[in-house]
Amino acid sequence: MRSSLDLNELWQMIATxxxxxxxxxGLAGLFTLLIGLPLGVLLFISRRNSILPxxxxxxxxxxxxxxxxxxxFVVLLIALIPLTRLIVGTTLGSAAAVVPITLGAIPxxxxxxxxxxxxxxxxxxxxxxxxxxxxxHVVSKVLLxxxxxxxxxxxxxxLVMLIGFSSxxxxxxGGGLGDLAIRYGYQRFNQPVMIGTVVVLVLMVQGVQMxxxxxxxxxxxxx
Numbered sequence: 001m002r003s004s005l006d007l008n009e010l011w012q013m014i015a016t017x018x019x020x021x022x023x024x025x026g027l028a029g030l031f032t033l034l035i036g037l038p039l040g041v042l043l044f045i046s047r048r049n050s051i052l053p054x055x056x057x058x059x060x061x062x063x064x065x066x067x068x069x070x071x072x073f074v075v076l077l078i079a080l081i082p083l084t085r086l087i088v089g090t091t092l093g094s095a096a097a098v099v100p101i102t103l104g105a106i107p108x109x110x111x112x113x114x115x116x117x118x119x120x121x122x123x124x125x126x127x128x129x130x131x132x133x134x135x136x137h138v139v140s141k142v143l144l145x146x147x148x149x150x151x152x153x154x155x156x157x158x159l160v161m162l163i164g165f166s167s168x169x170x171x172x173x174g175g176g177l178g179d180l181a182i183r184y185g186y187q188r189f190n191q192p193v194m195i196g197t198v199v200v201l202v203l204m205v206q207g208v209q210m211x212x213x214x215x216x217x218x219x220x221x222x223x
Contacts, residue, residue, distance in 0.1 A: 040113020068107030097174030112154035156212025
């Protein structure tokens with residue numbers, strides 16, 4: 001591929017890479033929410049003085065989550081190559097990148113969920129328990145509704161992180177804007193491609209953050 005591109009070719013490449021990035025972030029965000037939310041709830045309710053005290057399980061889950069959070073994402077990308085190949089059948093492309101991106105984000109979001117639930121007033125929890133409410137009632141009627149603004153803010157932060165993860169996945173051929181920037185921008189010294197991908201990534205992050213902040217403010221105002 002030649003080093004210079006006309007404007008139409010440049011925008012076509014960036015548009016394709018942007019769709020791949022949105023695909024990775026959207027799918028990874030969905031899986032992160034589906035797995036990270038219950039994991040964070042379990043971390044909170046299994047504390048020693050919580051509504052379902054399981055200290056040994058809590059310690060095990062906490063250790064796993066801490067290990068997952070402590071690993072640099074680039075190291076995680078490489079370490080998960082065998083698992084990615086087992087699940088997807090390949091280690092290249094946007095679909096393959098979803099696996100390490102999701103597994104990298106789940107521990108982070110689980111801690112966000114745990115911390116958000118920790119901000120709920122203990123009196124509300126005690127009131128439900130004193131009236132004979134089960135653990136499920138506490139979670140569904142008090143914890144999640146009361147922590148919803150904080151959870152939404154945490155999910156916004158997680159989506160921003162996922163955009164960064166999707167860019168780093170380009171190191172192993174994960175597709176998207178990061179892959180485009182590395183292969184056609186950095187390695188081929190194509191400055192317009194580098195600038196274009198950076199601009200799109202910045203706009204993407206700003207858009208997600210602005211929409212998330214707006215939704216959080218609306219929820220907080222209604223409450």
